[in-house]
Amino acid sequence: MAAMRTQIVSGRVTPRFAGIPTFCRYPMLEAVDHEHGPVDWAIYGVPFDGGVTYRPGARFGPRAVRDASQYVKPYHLEHGVNVCEVLSLADAGDAPVRPYSIHETLDAVYNFARNLAHPETKLFAVGGDHSIAYANIKATWERRGKPKGGLALLHFDSHLDTVDEVWGEKWGHASVFRRAIDDGLIDSKRMLSVGLKGPLNTADDVTFARQRGITILTAEQWHRSSREGSGEVEAFVANLKGADTYLSFDIDVVDPAYAPGTGTPSIGGLTSAEVLRLLRSLKGANIVGADVVEVLPDRDVSQITALLAAHVIFEVLCLDAVRRT
Amino acid sequence: MAAMRTQIVSGRVTPRFAGIPTFCRYPMLEAVDHEHGPVDWAIYGVPFDGGVTYRPGARFGPRAVRDASQYVKPYHLEHGVNVCEVLSLADAGDAPVRPYSIHETLDAVYNFARNLAHPETKLFAVGGDHSIAYANIKATWERRGKPKGGLALLHFDSHLDTVDEVWGEKWGHASVFRRAIDDGLIDSKRMLSVGLKGPLNTADDVTFARQRGITILTAEQWHRSSREGSGEVEAFVANLKGADTYLSFDIDVVDPAYAPGTGTPSIGGLTSAEVLRLLRSLKGANIVGADVVEVLPDRDVSQITALLAAHVIFEVLCLDAVRRT
Amino acid sequence: MAAMRTQIVSGRVTPRFAGIPTFCRYPMLEAVDHEHGPVDWAIYGVPFDGGVTYRPGARFGPRAVRDASQYVKPYHLEHGVNVCEVLSLADAGDAPVRPYSIHETLDAVYNFARNLAHPETKLFAVGGDHSIAYANIKATWERRGKPKGGLALLHFDSHLDTVDEVWGEKWGHASVFRRAIDDGLIDSKRMLSVGLKGPLNTADDVTFARQRGITILTAEQWHRSSREGSGEVEAFVANLKGADTYLSFDIDVVDPAYAPGTGTPSIGGLTSAEVLRLLRSLKGANIVGADVVEVLPDRDVSQITALLAAHVIFEVLCLDAVRRT
Amino acid sequence: MAAMRTQIVSGRVTPRFAGIPTFCRYPMLEAVDHEHGPVDWAIYGVPFDGGVTYRPGARFGPRAVRDASQYVKPYHLEHGVNVCEVLSLADAGDAPVRPYSIHETLDAVYNFARNLAHPETKLFAVGGDHSIAYANIKATWERRGKPKGGLALLHFDSHLDTVDEVWGEKWGHASVFRRAIDDGLIDSKRMLSVGLKGPLNTADDVTFARQRGITILTAEQWHRSSREGSGEVEAFVANLKGADTYLSFDIDVVDPAYAPGTGTPSIGGLTSAEVLRLLRSLKGANIVGADVVEVLPDRDVSQITALLAAHVIFEVLCLDAVRRT
């Protein structure tokens, strides 16, 4: 079987600093031989940052993540799985965007995503700001047969992103899950949001989430949970019982020391070791689509933010690989 | 009551990247309407770094902290308090300084501070190097009626700052608490110093602190305490029984990964999540004055140090707000 | 007379690294005493970058220019004029913006600008991306009594900014002068554009400019002109015969070595000494409005771009001061 | 004819910050349709820095130049030529390298280059350190039919690179032209070296060049020539009478202010405007192969060095395009 998997160019043949970078050195989708059959995951960039409320620049995120991902190898030591032996993976390039219009961009990305590769291919979007997750979620939801009630959601973020509107605009990186829930793409009762931190505008900022039954684990709560080993995340995943689950990772859930390259950094976040532990604790979840967003290269330092984002891709793919083996 | 509080400009009206920055977008003291009555806290900058023993540049600290603080909103999720609903807050501008003379600067800052706003207004100084804390402590001590024995002190720092003199000079960032204790402004027996780390010149460097009964929790001890939940800090605060307490936060108590922008960085420090936990554990303390010092923007990275300092201001104000509610 | 001028705080009293920064330390418009009468120039920021075609981030430009301008003193050595003795100057804060909509932003800035201060006060806008110039030009044109045929224009830029539309959008930083000419605000026959450089998409990119009679001096032509002292710029200014003239300065006309902090840098530009020489050669022009745009702090280096922009403000103000004396 | 040229993706369709970057957005060689016939130039990277005598890191040069080149459009304003209408151009990816061995690397690059695309396709190598030029020169020389006496050479560099050996090694970035001359690939009597600057080890460092009749124009001499318009470069080119000429551009010929991202920077160099003027003054030369080398991204600032290198590629291609039209 492995012989039919898409292959990556070994760093022992082409050095990892050479060649035109694709995500984790996976082949371009257009270059994948027909004999491979459908790829399991298509990873694509969305170079758009028109949905931000503070600092723009995440449009350069996909390029930075591709660049930093060259050192991501395929074998996961802790899970004991080689992602390239289990999965066929491809870089599908960047989705079309319309820099001046968030509405046209979401349409364009959605249209790109829903037809991408084979219907069974799962979609991994690399932002760009968080607003673009809507398009990937919608395409994923459709490709999974429009499950009633919506997909379950594992959300890692410093913010809830359930604001109704900002400056009179209902689409943006602060309202992405408000829209996805309102449109039935995400089931708020099966949504876990980990990492909320930083001061809010008012106490009302969490009202919607509480009314809709979103499970919140603030950064402080997660740190306490982590110290005490109380296992809230594992329990949440177990309760999902293998339902179709989307994973959305906003890099600002990580502390600015580890991820300075983002637009609305907030102190008190997770370390990268904690991110790994958290993602690995999701073992068993049935991830059917994912994104990593809000990498802003102009604020990055020695590419550490982009490198972290590249590893998030890898860890999520491994969750799927582990589940299949 | 809240209607009488000073208001901040909402980021939903004026974007947080717009306008001339004041600390956390609080109004300028001179612009506060008379109807507000006295503000509860006046926050002011002290752009002075003539007291350093190593790298200068903290004179640009206040400007950097104001800039980074624009994303600090008013509602504290863990304490459940909106600082702007409980407290009237204002930015009082920068104290006058005399860049060539630490003695004249301390006099000028002290004179500025002791007469600032209303006598009941509490003072928050933003450095500048740690030497300037003396002036704010002295003004606070006087405004609180010169409590006999001095104020209690919660001190967070990589260094004790109780050196007698450096290069023949008795005033500077390494001797600030030696002077404050000698002058009766601080009660060494009610002083807690958290975060001491890094090699010392000699074993004698802690002698004064031990002789005077300062409670020391080194960084390593704090980390152990934190893992084990032994609660030394909470116990110390409880023992203060609401006495007038000054809080002094040297940003170098944080690890250089989180606070590279400082003049004498020392590895092995707290993470920003630990800083938050530590500050939140002070709940119940009666903070009557405070400072955050040693932010050096030229060594900062993507403003993460200044952002952290801005959150320290917020967390300390929330301690006061929580106590009042 | 000088006693009635707005005053700046001397750096010999308040050090230049202290205090909350306004443009060149000029007073806030709201703080200017009534006795001063109308200020001659109101300088305001426009923190908007929704009109860019490449790299965003210029929304942070006004804040960066204010910060870097603290070392700009008032006496111009070569012109022999003290700008603060001749002119009353004020910082009018930032215009309101709508980050998600270029149309709403242009409306909001225009409405802010046309009513700003006294009708005789001239307007200086600090961007933000070049798209915002339209609003300042329109307000200036109206405040000058809507001169028929439009204002004369001195334009310094690496690009012509006369594209009709980009990605289907007619408003943006590449089309600002196309719109201003089409709407009769600018007289293309009295428009000089200096500094065009870098490859174009097609030969047609200069067609509009040539058809409308815009005088173009490419960067290469200007360098040659400068070496040979052929005086094209001085001749153009002389031909304006004192007509109302708007000056628009896109910082990317300068070489990236001198102005790395911009969104569409193009090599082969002017040095800062050449910029000074060029601006000083405009002596005699009747500048009635101006802007400096496209400062992008996240790409800047040691604030040299913002410092240069601050000097552009000063040099333009001096042109007016010289003319009045 | 133009219809048969290779096309670039318009920035008006795919934004210039989107997609996987190739040199100047030219198509990948492997993706060029057969109908195009042979491409005129194949541009390829050589990610190797094992030949340096000081600071390594240029192995990341090709990737950085591709990234920075996305804003290089096809129409040359001063030459009046659209490079994509005249030439078929392609990115041929990176040559294979052997990071631990300069000898094996030169062999591998040479083997890659001599068989690349069609025999009439010209080769443009993007370094990497200057040592790699040898391989591209040798392949070019062979593909041109091994012209007796060797190719003419236009060399732009802060150093002569004619050292015999360094640390006992005869191959490296300081000896590349010594080897090429010794091996008959370059005709020293038709070699022009522009830009020599910085102190030398001894007076003997120029002996070889003088003995072999290399024409040297030091940076100081070029500056003087430029001021005085004495036309040495144009005269040299004219004397070549259209002979096959190789062009080698070491980015350190430019001043560190314009090209900080290089391994052996030397002050007193050309500005980028002077580089453009110099390259444009080569009009008429018959360029049959070229390289741009020594871009070291880790020392670059806001990508200005890589951007300059990208423009060098464009300017050289335009020289060829102009000659053909």
Add this chain to the structure above:
Amino acid sequence: MAAMRTQIVSGRVTPRFAGIPTFCRYPMLEAVDHEHGPVDWAIYGVPFDGGVTYRPGARFGPRAVRDASQYVKPYHLEHGVNVCEVLSLADAGDAPVRPYSIHETLDAVYNFARNLAHPETKLFAVGGDHSIAYANIKATWERRGKPKGGLALLHFDSHLDTVDEVWGEKWGHASVFRRAIDDGLIDSKRMLSVGLKGPLNTADDVTFARQRGITILTAEQWHRSSREGSGEVEAFVANLKGADTYLSFDIDVVDPAYAPGTGTPSIGGLTSAEVLRLLRSLKGANIVGADVVEVLPDRDVSQITALLAAHVIFEVLCLDAVRRT
């Protein structure tokens, strides 16, 4: 006895920002008076990075570590020991290197090291890339009388460095312990490797280590061990029973947030506080030689990586000092 120790210049006499920097301000070996007798440790730099598989630049590591080490004082607060009162210490300058040849370099470093100072002087090498550890290990092994079976090894690294060869080369930073074990310098059964993290090429990458009985504690395992206090490291050290032990510290074991300045960063690493705890837990080990490697200044941020490396030197020296007291 203390009077005979080598002395450091007090920062209270010569400020720590003054003077030509040696490691931790220890005297140059050549300047140590004869009366001191043999120094206990000679610390030397190895400015070589020809063994890397990814990003070069560690050749500038020794200079950066010397520079950052100026603030490292001699008294260890937690161990209660003054390293300069117990040990005679000296900076022995840099070992000779041959930048173009890893084989010649290892020979040159080994020859330099084996004859350095007095036979009883212990050797501390500061890299440079990890390949250079081989030379220091070999010299140490010989100077300790070639203990049969080899030295015990405490290895801290994100990688095992037991690859057999890379690109056909058997010497390099990925194979250093493979060679040392094969040559009998290191006893694999008494080798502890802490910190392995990041994806591997294949599951086989750990086969050699497992076959040879190397004790591995991955980063994730160490974090768990640390949380649970299971004491694996202390137990390993206790089992060594005072055997001659070499300590090799690759800075990339630390997280990139704390050590961005390295060539193959890998997320999920230790914090600097954890590094201190880990090193202090080695108390009782008989360290007879050591290195700290892979500091790459061009990727560092505010020197935090180099500062951390300087503290690693100090902590290791203190382990020896503690053992002697």
Add this chain to the structure above:
Amino acid sequence: MAAMRTQIVSGRVTPRFAGIPTFCRYPMLEAVDHEHGPVDWAIYGVPFDGGVTYRPGARFGPRAVRDASQYVKPYHLEHGVNVCEVLSLADAGDAPVRPYSIHETLDAVYNFARNLAHPETKLFAVGGDHSIAYANIKATWERRGKPKGGLALLHFDSHLDTVDEVWGEKWGHASVFRRAIDDGLIDSKRMLSVGLKGPLNTADDVTFARQRGITILTAEQWHRSSREGSGEVEAFVANLKGADTYLSFDIDVVDPAYAPGTGTPSIGGLTSAEVLRLLRSLKGANIVGADVVEVLPDRDVSQITALLAAHVIFEVLCLDAVRRT
């Protein structure tokens, strides 16, 4: 004779990135053999920045210049002189400083300098801020026999530095030449100041200079002079007729693009090529002492400012070497 010159370690033996850096790799004064006789120049650092009026940090200047100077070789191509064959040169380490007191520092530096090496040895001070020049000038003046009327002065600076006092202090980087002239160390009538630029506080700022007959060539005047070849500088030097001349070079005379690493940058300055031309035009001057000051590494970019300063040292030494040959 040359055999008696102090020697530098060849970069062909010890690579230029290896070893502990001294200025231009000249030997430490203390290590110079007696057989060399007195060295011709002693170069020493003055790590002091207590005299600044704006941004501090130049105390780290000497260390940065030493570091960047490692690539400065000895043979001057344009002058045709090998500085190490003509002169004996040594690095004398850093002068003692008292960071908290400018008065004590100037005394300490002066005392250090006046007794340094042999009475005939000339002194080159590397700052530190410009205030320290006073001490070197005074020591030079005394060592030259206290020439009546004072030394001639060639001064390159963006500022005149003839302010009487700042913030009530008469000693500082803005008043250094006021003091030196008042004290008879410098002859104002034989003082040339090149490079004045940037706005001044008032027209009076040049009054003192004009009253005392200082020859001023503003940056704009120098640029014009340079274009026109009017030779003012050469004429001034010729008029000195070989009188003892001190040269003081403030790095801020250079444009911030070339020298971002300085405390009071001012746009419109010289390029580095112009600096070289200017310094070379001093040929014939009898330089008996010199300094280069105001390098502030924390604002530098890829060390280009420090590299430029290192070349200023070299160029000045060559002026002396040329005069002797």
